[in-house]
Amino acid sequence: MESVKIRNYDMYWDIAADIHFPPSFDKSSKYPAIISAHPIGSCKEQTSGNVYAPALATxxxxxxxxxxxFQGASGGEPRSIEDPVQRVEDFRHVTDFLVTLPYIDEDRIGVLGICGGGGYSINAAMTERRIKAVGTVTGANYGRLMRGNFTNLDPIGALEKMAKQRTAEARGGAVHVDDLLAGSVDEARAAGVTDRDPLEATDYYRTSRGQKPNGLNRSVLSHQAAAVGWDAFHLAEVLLTQPLCIVVGDQVGAFGAYRDGCEIIERAASKKKELIVAEGWSHYDLYDKPEPVAIALGKLIPFYKANL
Structure with a gap:
């Protein structure tokens, strides 16, 4: 593995990335590439880079x-912004970097997105034609979440709060940062959380199972408004034509990856598309548990080999 910094020339900061190489890598050869994107508020050391990336490199x-x-080891201030437009733009900069590498076949670049990274991967592929195949694992449409459970089904009320906070910060007030998860599963239950997804998210991100220094699951309130008006699947019927492999679990929760997977399979213009349902497994099981991850990789590996 090699850690690199990718210059984001539009905004003047670097994107941090890890490159995972196949066995017996030969830099004089040409290889297909896959861009692996992490979940919302996460980092590359959580599932995208420590589970799926090495498995695909093998x-x-x-x-x-x-x-x-704005997240992980990448640049951008203030920290912990989850901006869908910028998240999609990051894919272009990573693709720009890949096509400068002599060992990458520019006609064989694919993407894999996990959770919110799945929605971003789909949206990026619609207008980034250098991406030739799209895979997602428990992919979620962040815009839908921000109009739904992430704003307590009150997007207008949430937008009003965001606007007031942005005005306060413009006048010199302190930046308000939300912790998206409780400190532990017990704390979440004590606060009245009962749904599978936030409880399992807490178990993943707030324990040794998935906790990483750069995976903070925090979000700047004043910069959340753009996400409320964004839709990962907008124009998929017209612009999403690449081969598509969507993996979801059937143990559903509030974050809605199962319904998003079904929706994008129905809406995508792709002629080659497949929905894989990992029966008996949930959103966060697919992050790192060996059996559901094996189900996902058992479909994704031949998918990428056939289409890259």
Missing amino acids: EGFVVIAFDAS
Whole structure:
């Protein structure tokens, strides 16, 4: 593995990424590449880069797992912004970097997105034609979440709060940062959380199972408004034509990856598309548990080999 910094020339900061190489890598050869994108508020050391990237590299792909702008080890201020437009733009900069590498076949670049990274991967592929195949694991449409459970089904009320906070910060007030998860599962239950997804998210991100220094699951309130008006699947019926492999679990929760997977399979203009349902497994099981991850990789590996 090699850690690199990718210059984001539009905004003047670097994107941090890890490149995972196949066995017996030969820099004089040409390889297909996969861009691996992490979940919302996460980092490349959580599932995208420590589970799926090495597994795909073992199968002959060069895999680049990157941190989103404002998150992880990437640049951008203030920290912990989850901006869908910038998240999609990050894919272009990573692709720009890949096509400068002599060992990458520019006609064989694919993407893999996990959770929110799945929605971003789909949206990026619609207008980034250098991406030739799209895979997602428990992919979620962040815009839908921000109009739904992430704003307590009150997007207008949430937008009003965001606007007031942005005005306060413009006048010199302190930046308000939300912790998206409780400190532990017990704390979440004590606060009245009962749904599978936030409880399992807490178990993943707030324990040794998935906790990483750069995976903070925090979000700047004043910069959340753009996400409320964004839709990962907008124009998929027209612009999403690449081969598509969507993996979801059937143990559903509030974050809605199962319904998003079904929706994008129905809406995508792609002629080659497949929905894989990992029966008996949930959103966060697919992050790192061996059996559901094996189900996902058992479909994704041949998918990428056939289409890259």
